Amino acid sequence: MRSVQEGDTVRVHFTCCADDGSEIATTGDGEPLELTIGEGKLIECFEKSVIGMMEGQKKTVRLQPHEAIGEKKSELVSEVPLYQVPEQDEDLEVGSRIQVKDDHGNDVKAIVTDISDQTVTLDANHPLAGETLTFDIKLVEFA
Template identity: 45%
Template sequence: MSQAQNGDSVKIHYTGTLDDGTQFDSSEGQEPLEFQIGSGMVIPGFDSAVSGMSIGEKKSVRIPAEEAYGERDDELVHNVPRNALPDDMEVEVGMPLQAQSPDGQVVQMTVVEMDDSSIRVDANHPLAGQALTFAIELVSIN
């Protein structure tokens, strides 16, 4: 039986959970996730977990933060003056925002605090700093 390897296009079903058991993502009830191993389409630890699996094989793997979305970086948390936002913009804690970096990249942020004069935004990935556990089933290798 063939095993998935670097460069293969694979389809998998998965469920992702945090250490406390909270489910953060799943392909259940949807089409399988399709990606090419080693292409950078998924987090590095996920690539490693799928590599070597055979069609129909199931496994559970815990991926440390450094092989997932990295450690949290306090330098990605900033205060933004409220007057830097459009006047008609309603802002609330937990709200996602986008900004453009000096090099033109779109940066995703989340509002984490606010007061009358400023808002505090966090540009870390929401799962940064957390180990992730995935239950994986390899559906196909193309």
């Protein structure tokens, strides 16, 4: 029976959960995800986990933060004056996702983690940075 190798295009079903067991993403009962191993469109360790699998095989893979999205970076958390936040006139609250400019004028997505009368704390880390992720993978077929 054929096993997955680098460069193969395959279809997989998967469920991704955080350490607390909450589901982050899944293909569920829908269409399987199609990917070409080595293209780099998904987390590298996820793709490498599929190598060697055969059609119908299931696997559970636990990825530490450095293998998944990466660790949280403290330099991506900043406190800024409230008046500099573009959405200040809207219902800004902890958990709001906003877009701001970095020091180089690039658009950056950030999450509001704290608000005071004068300042807003913004976290521009990926929402899954610092998370250990568990993937349940099933190789459905070769494409």
